[in-house]
Amino acid sequence: MKILVLVDGSKWSQKAALHAIxxxxxxxxxxILFSVxxxxxxxxxxxxxxxxxxxxxxxxxxxxxxxxEMKESINELMRDLLEFCHKEKVNCSMKLVEGIAKEEILKEANSGKYSLVVLGAYGKSGKTRIGSLLEEVAGVIKPPMLIVR
Incomplete structure (x- = not known):
């Protein structure tokens, strides 16, 4: 079983990563910690x-x-999550790509490699309504999704 975790730097994606772990x-x-x-x-x-x-x-x-600064910030967060995985004895790796978030997420999530996709309900803006990226990808991601609030 492989779990894809979408990491965007928000506290919600960090909570999602902890649930996935x-x-x-x-x-x-x-x-797999994944960020675009x-x-x-x-x-x-x-x-x-x-x-x-x-x-x-x-x-x-x-x-x-x-x-x-964006690259360094997300790399630091993903390294911290990777270190936490290793402390918890969970097999984990990270993948960071450049591109348009929606396109890259759909390509990775629908690649056939994952049993589950985990993501935060909200993005970096922290608005109280569901995240706009989540709205765009929710109906198009093929594997089961766990949305963490």
């Missing part, structure tokens, strides 16, 4: 920062810095 421990399953970095997010943040600061000529520098 608990299931994997009971079922002797393997956990979308460059468009860094571009949007850089543009916003440049517009607010009045330094539109610095947008490329802002984007590069934000992109680097």
């Amino acid at each position: 608990a299931i994997a421990k009971k079922k002797n399953a393997k956990v 970095l979308d460059r468009r997010e860094a571009k949007a943040m850089a543009f916003s920062l440049g517009a607010r600061s009045g330094k539109l000529d610095e947008i490329k520098n802002y984007e590069d810095r934000i992109w680097g």
Whole structure:
């Protein structure tokens, strides 16, 4: 059994990972921590920062810095989760890809490799309604899904 856990850096995805690890421990399953970095997010943040600061000529520098921070942040979180898996004696690995989140998640989740997909109910925005990415992928992911709140 292989469990795919979608990790986006939110507290909800961290809770989802902990649930997946608990299931994997009971079922002797393997956990794959999966995250997608979308460059468009860094571009949007850089543009916003440049517009607010009045330094539109610095947008490329802002984007590069934000992109680097995004990569480091998700890598750190995934390394921490990986370390926790190893302490719990759960077989675990991580996979980080760049692209459009919806497309990459559907490609990975529907690859035929997974028995279960686990994800948080909400994303990084922490809004009280169901996450927009979850709304986009929920009906299209083929394996059973566990949505953690």
